[in-house]
Amino acid sequence: MRVVSRFEELATEGREVGLVPTMGYLHEGHLSLIERAAECEAVVVSIFVNPLQFGPGEDLGDYPRDFERDLELAEQAGADVIFAPSAEEMYPEPLLTRVSIPDLSHQMEGRMRPGHFDGVATVVTKLLAGIRPRRAYFGRKDAQQLAVVGRLVKDLSFPVTIVGCPIVRDQDGLALSSRNRRLGGKERAAAAVIFKALQAAGKAVIGGEREAGVLCQLVSDSLGAAPLLKPDYVELVDATSLQPLVELDRPSFLAVAVNAGGVRLLDNIHFFVEGEMIDLGRVLSRPSILGAA
């Protein structure tokens, strides 16, 4: 495995590259993306905590980092190249160019984090332009981000396939996130409720329920039983347009964001609608290669 810090050093020319963009502090979710990317001729994992997608007062400064551990884990999972640029490599001059998708950026996470998705769209454009992958892998936990990136590559004609991958969860169902480590003990225990609430909605869908209001209420009620969690939103939206649905009648996801003692947690359940069939997607609980970490 090579570790490079400049685009010119990537030297993947001629090989079909699979890109896994990350902000580091890798967990099993990232590793599942890297393993999936092995279907390409070369797997590039980018590690860059992108200042552009953090707002003032957000956690840019204390976003968790452990570069040496990341290298080890990425190599075990099958990465060929780590692209770890400095802020100077990514933003040598003040950035004057912005990539934005206003219609997909104002709702849900975008409502709470103005400018966040402009930052995501801009850095993803840079990675796609500079690395030229044929496929890029994103987790479904950040479902709005996946919709933004999917639209971006179509709109900007990047010849890249965006692969959305299943959420990886802890034993108790909590979606893995680099931010989970900041949870206090009580909040961590309470956070298991989030997935249970989503499962309740999933079961209702399997039982025939299609009304968005009913499904979201089910989730809100379950979350309400855990006083340490403050729900921010519970929404059922079209998976590509992010328009709120009245009825579950198309590919969509039911997304929640909660505040758990100052830590923001996201989760969602995707509904893949094929004719009359609704598939809730896999709930992936991988055998850990991280041990107790």
Added chain:
Amino acid sequence: MRVVSRFEELATEGREVGLVPTMGYLHEGHLSLIERAAECEAVVVSIFVNPLQFGPGEDLGDYPRDFERDLELAEQAGADVIFAPSAEEMYPEPLLTRVSIPDLSHQMEGRMRPGHFDGVATVVTKLLAGIRPRRAYFGRKDAQQLAVVGRLVKDLSFPVTIVGCPIVRDQDGLALSSRNRRLGGKERAAAAVIFKALQAAGKAVIGGEREAGVLCQLVSDSLGAAPLLKPDYVELVDATSLQPLVELDRPSFLAVAVNAGGVRLLDNIHFFVEGEMIDLGRVLSRPSILGAA
């Protein structure tokens, strides 16, 4: 020479591509770019009248077109591939993604044509993303566009070199433009004054003049002597930041826009500052391969 209408058909993989983006209705200026691009392994000429960079009330509908003639001329000049996408290929769905560079888009042409450079930046991003050239060729007549594109590729990490090429002029000095054909006889005759006015400023610079106010006034005075031309702006600006200069002390250009009987004409003179030397750039008058056209 191949003519293709979809990105997937380009099949230039592995070859070092030189891209010449045009809106068609080719003239000697375009042909000089195509000839220059022959330094690459494959020359792709794109022909697409981009609706996104025209404002309401602008001349999108009657922008001059002659596709068969364009093919002949491009082939003579050395093009390997013509990329002529339909509007549906470029914009299959409503475009939600925008690329913008506000700091370089609000002045000069941008002041008169709000949204114009967002349209340029977005379509250029699509061409660079979809075609993956190593070099792209632009004429210096559209000097602000060149600054926008140059900044865009740096900011978005495209591994492409932007090559700015000399303005090609008619016998009497008028900068070639697809829009020139719309000039009435009197306006066409009067338009020769534009280059003479810029030359007067160039001579003053060679004579030692460095004050922007004096240089711009020289140009304005010369233009004022031609009553059929209505100057819109005369500005000396930094070639990359587009900031107006007080004194000519860096790479810059003196740009003019005039309205000639409803036809908008642009021209400029570039100053390449090397130490104490100021080079006015070549005034290129090519032997015509177009005959009387």
